[in-house]
Amino acid sequence: MLTKKGKYGLKALVHLAHLPAGQLAFVNDIAIGNNIPKKFLDAILGELRNAGFVQSRKGKDGGYRLARPADEIKVGHVVRVLDGPLAPIPCASRTQYQRCEDCNEATCQVRHLMLEVRQAIAEVLDQRSLAEMRDIGLDDLTVARVIDELPVTVKVQA
Amino acid sequence: MSGRASSIIPNSIIIVGGGASGVVMAAHLLKSTNPDLRVTLIEKRPHFGQGIAYSTLLSAHVLNVSAAGMSAYADDPGNFWRWLHGRGLVDQEQTPQTPFYAPRSIYARYLGELLDELEAREQPTGRLRLIHEESLSITPTASGVEVALANGTSVVAHMAILATGHDEQPAQGHAVRMGSEADTALDPESRVMVLGTGLSMVDAFLALEQRGHRREIVAVSRRGLLPSPHRKGNPIKLDVADIPLGTQLSYFVGWFRDLIRENQKAGIDWRDVVDGLRPFNQKIWQNWPASAKRRFVEHTKAWWDIHRHRMAPEVYAKVTQAVQSGRIRLVAGRVVGITPGEAFSVDVQSRHSQLVETFDVARIYDCSGIVRDISTSSNSVVRSLVDRGLARPDPMRIGLDVSANCEIIAGDGTVSRKILAVGPLTRGTFFEIDAIPDIRIQCARLSKQLLG
Numbered sequence: 001m002l003t004k005k006g007k008y009g010l011k012a013l014v015h016l017a018h019l020p021a022g023q024l025a026f027v028n029d030i031a032i033g034n035n036i037p038k039k040f041l042d043a044i045l046g047e048l049r050n051a052g053f054v055q056s057r058k059g060k061d062g063g064y065r066l067a068r069p070a071d072e073i074k075v076g077h078v079v080r081v082l083d084g085p086l087a088p089i090p091c092a093s094r095t096q097y098q099r100c101e102d103c104n105e106a107t108c109q110v111r112h113l114m115l116e117v118r119q120a121i122a123e124v125l126d127q128r129s130l131a132e133m134r135d136i137g138l139d140d141l142t143v144a145r146v147i148d149e150l151p152v153t154v155k156v157q158a
Numbered sequence: 159m160s161g162r163a164s165s166i167i168p169n170s171i172i173i174v175g176g177g178a179s180g181v182v183m184a185a186h187l188l189k190s191t192n193p194d195l196r197v198t199l200i201e202k203r204p205h206f207g208q209g210i211a212y213s214t215l216l217s218a219h220v221l222n223v224s225a226a227g228m229s230a231y232a233d234d235p236g237n238f239w240r241w242l243h244g245r246g247l248v249d250q251e252q253t254p255q256t257p258f259y260a261p262r263s264i265y266a267r268y269l270g271e272l273l274d275e276l277e278a279r280e281q282p283t284g285r286l287r288l289i290h291e292e293s294l295s296i297t298p299t300a301s302g303v304e305v306a307l308a309n310g311t312s313v314v315a316h317m318a319i320l321a322t323g324h325d326e327q328p329a330q331g332h333a334v335r336m337g338s339e340a341d342t343a344l345d346p347e348s349r350v351m352v353l354g355t356g357l358s359m360v361d362a363f364l365a366l367e368q369r370g371h372r373r374e375i376v377a378v379s380r381r382g383l384l385p386s387p388h389r390k391g392n393p394i395k396l397d398v399a400d401i402p403l404g405t406q407l408s409y410f411v412g413w414f415r416d417l418i419r420e421n422q423k424a425g426i427d428w429r430d431v432v433d434g435l436r437p438f439n440q441k442i443w444q445n446w447p448a449s450a451k452r453r454f455v456e457h458t459k460a461w462w463d464i465h466r467h468r469m470a471p472e473v474y475a476k477v478t479q480a481v482q483s484g485r486i487r488l489v490a491g492r493v494v495g496i497t498p499g500e501a502f503s504v505d506v507q508s509r510h511s512q513l514v515e516t517f518d519v520a521r522i523y524d525c526s527g528i529v530r531d532i533s534t535s536s537n538s539v540v541r542s543l544v545d546r547g548l549a550r551p552d553p554m555r556i557g558l559d560v561s562a563n564c565e566i567i568a569g570d571g572t573v574s575r576k577i578l579a580v581g582p583l584t585r586g587t588f589f590e591i592d593a594i595p596d597i598r599i600q601c602a603r604l605s606k607q608l609l610g
Contacts (some may be wrong), residue, residue, distance in 0.1 A: 052406025052447065068447055077404035077445065086399035095400045095417060114398070122399040 006083040008036045009044045010133070013078060014055065015136040017070035024063035051081040061126065066130075075133055076125030086121045088114045169195045170307050170315035171608070174293045174539055176201025177209025179581030179597050180321035181269045181338055182230045186598075186605040188276055188286060195285050195445035195609065198313055199273075200305065202292035203610040207269030208234045209323040214337075219362040220259040220470050222357060224388070227595045228265060230272055232602035241268050257390050259470035273336075274287060288311070295319075297544040297579055303576050305539075317608070320566070322537050322593075329524035332496050335363045336523055346371045348520035351504055355379040355488055357467060358525035360477055375486045376517050378506055379526070382490030384481070385464045387474030392426050394434035401438055407450040410442070411458065434466050436590075444562070448553055466590075488517075496522070531555045532583075540583070544569075548577070552586020561585045564604050580604060 011034040027045065028095045034073040035095055045064055048054045066073065080086060090098035092103055092114035105111055163456040167297055176199045199206065203213070221228060225248070228235035236264040239254045248258055280286040282390075292308040297427045302316040303423035316356050332352055337456055344350070347382060350366070352359045363375055402413050418431045435442075439498045443451065454462075469477075480486040495505040504517045532551045535541045540558065543549035552559040566577040580590050580600050590596055 020183070035253065048300040049408045050406075051402070052450070072404075074404055074445070077402070078400075080402045081405060081409070085397075094394075094396050095420075118397065122397070126403065136201060 001083075001088060002071050002079065005040070005044060005085050008034070009039060009048060009082045010017070010075065011036065011074070012041060012045065013053065013066070013130050014134050015068075016064060016066050016132045019065065021064065021069075022113070024057055024061070024065045026063045030064070032128075047081060053078060053081070055104060070131035070134060071129045073130045074126050075128045075130065076122055078130075079125060086118050086125065088121065090116055094128045168329075169197070169609070170302070170317075171196070172198045172200065172303065172313055172315040172318045172343065173321050174200055174296065174305060174318055175208040175209075175321035175323055175581075176203075176288070177321065177323045177483065178212055178269060178594065179209075179323055179601070181273050182209045182388045182594070182598050183319055183580055183601045183604070184231070184286065185230050185272060185276060186601040187609065189605065190279065190565040191287075191607060193283065195215075196287070196315065196609070197285060198287045198289060198315060199305070200289045200291060200293050200313070204290070204307075205270060205286065206264070206273050208266045209328060211268035212269065214361070214367055215263050216368055217260045217261045218368060218473075219361055220473060221262055221265055222467065222469055223258055223593060223595060224255050225258040228260070229267065229322070230594070231599060232598040238265075238268055238421035241271070243311070245320060254335070257471075258387065259388075259472070259523075262270075263307060271327060272324070273605050278342060285599070293395070293539050295539055296548075298548070298574070298576050317578065319604070320539065320583055321581050322540060322575065322583055323584050324443055325532070325535050325537060325540075327534070330526075331522075332498055332502060333522040333524035336365055340523075341523075344371065344521055345371070347373055348501070349374045349376065349518065350521045350523065351502075351517060351519040352377045352523045352525050353379070353493070354527060355382055355384055356463060356525070356527060357385055357469060358527065359471060360385070360473060362525050363477065363480065364473070368585050374484065375480075376489060376506075376519065379460075379488045380492060380493060380509065381460055382397050382488045382509070383464045384477065384488065385474075386429075386468045387471045388468045389427060389429055389471070391433070393436070394421060394426060394430050394436065396434050398441065401442065403442060405445070405446040405450070407453045407458065410450070428465070439590050440588050440596075444463050450498050455556070491515075493605065504526040517526075531597070532557055545578070548574070557583050560587045562587065563607055564600070 015030045015034055019025055026040065027041060030036070031041045045054060046054070049056055052067055053073055054064050055117050056062065056064050076086065084098050085093040087093040091100050093113050099105060171187060173183050180199055180201065183408060184197050186198050187195065204447045224240060225239045226235060229235045229239070231237050236254055236579065242260060247260070247264060253257060277286055277288065292307055293307045296318050297304045297306070299314065302314055303318045304312050304317060306312045329335045350371070352362050352375055356379070359377050365386060366375065402410055418428050421431050428601045477486065481488060489506055490509040491506045493504055494507045497503040501518050501520050502522055504522065505514050505515060507514045532540065532555055533544050545564070547565045548560050550569045560579050561567060561573050562576045564580060564584060566574045566579055568574060581597050585591050588600065591600060
């Protein structure tokens, strides 16, 4: 599942992908513009820097920018760094496997299906670049619009 | 051969290079049932299936991969083992799962016989033609390609696939290559130096043993590391969803070290972790930024290679015994000066103490690996493609720049539809593409791509 951390990280990267090449953004601006708690954002950007997706500069004119062109950074690669192995449920991971207390993983059909689901997740997220995500026109998001137009009381929470 | 063909035959493909990768490529193309297919395999050496790796006659030179991994066919992994079994070359009670490291000369025989069988089978169809001649150049024409041969004639086809394998560059400086003309008779009581401590050094040691050489072999490389031995194991299971892709090298290495550590805590051998990563190696490489690839080649590859490219346990036992007895001396350092004379005085600066030690040796063997700058290739076909801008080196210059579909990329970035490449030449794009288990998959995929 995409955690808040993963979601915030992607939002921050999309923010940076909007900047002209080479220009840096202040952490504060990214935080305010995307409604992300500043302290959390600091930690997230630090991890993204360690993995080589963003670069930072200290000082008065400091800030963050993408380390590579936005079309070279794949969404799935970012999510793995922030959230660990792509997995719909914790037991459907080979390296970060967490055993479910209440079932037998060898015979659990749910887990078997979820292992298949994670391949599909990887296939989608590893094909999409930050540039593509940045350029998604809001008009194209028919599904999202329909959800947004639902009465508030039954609105699906992300 | 009648010189220039008058018309282009549909579905005609020339394979330039008839070593292991050329034979494996031909075998996969000929699995097609298309009756109009025409495959021409061109090799300058007297025998097909015997490139640099498999032309050794020494029985001590065994494969570095167990028999089960060496089938020529991607979809029939048992093929080589059955061939061995059929000729009584493995113990009858052995199973395909028993590790068995066959002599490389036996493997050359396997490829040779496989090609003979294909030739006999295709005799009535005319789908396979073998040419013993050196290829000089490939030139794209309006309808296909023309391959010029050293005898002054040429062959034409729709496409050409380069399968020229490892580059045979002359040794550097005063060093000679094992088995080359410069490798003349040697006093068995003379000390020799080997540049490199990897699998090629091991081959050199085994060859020297065979020739009765007895004195010290000084083996020098930057880190002085010996490759590890194989051990029968079970590669761990990984999915692509588990593996961090597209990160900086240090991040990936940190993840991989942690993965090994966690598995070792659970009693799992590091080899099973290294081998578990294998199905994803090309994907990992292709997703790295250029800076990570460069760093890997410069700093990490030496470590990777000794863990990933291992040797048969029997060979490892022989080598470590030689190191313990002082027959082989491993030196981590670099050569800083060579004074030629009756013998060579070689100054080697230690990696650790920085002190310079001088070795007097009768001969220096170059076993420093096969990755060199491709634009200075000794292969005339490769060099002429680069010189005319029809091909370009990959960003690391360890091979030719090719697309994910094995198509050669020209100097101006144009992707060729007519000239393709397989095997070590494509390592800039496919990373680990030196060994049969990887090459056969590449050939199977390319065959499907071209012939459906």
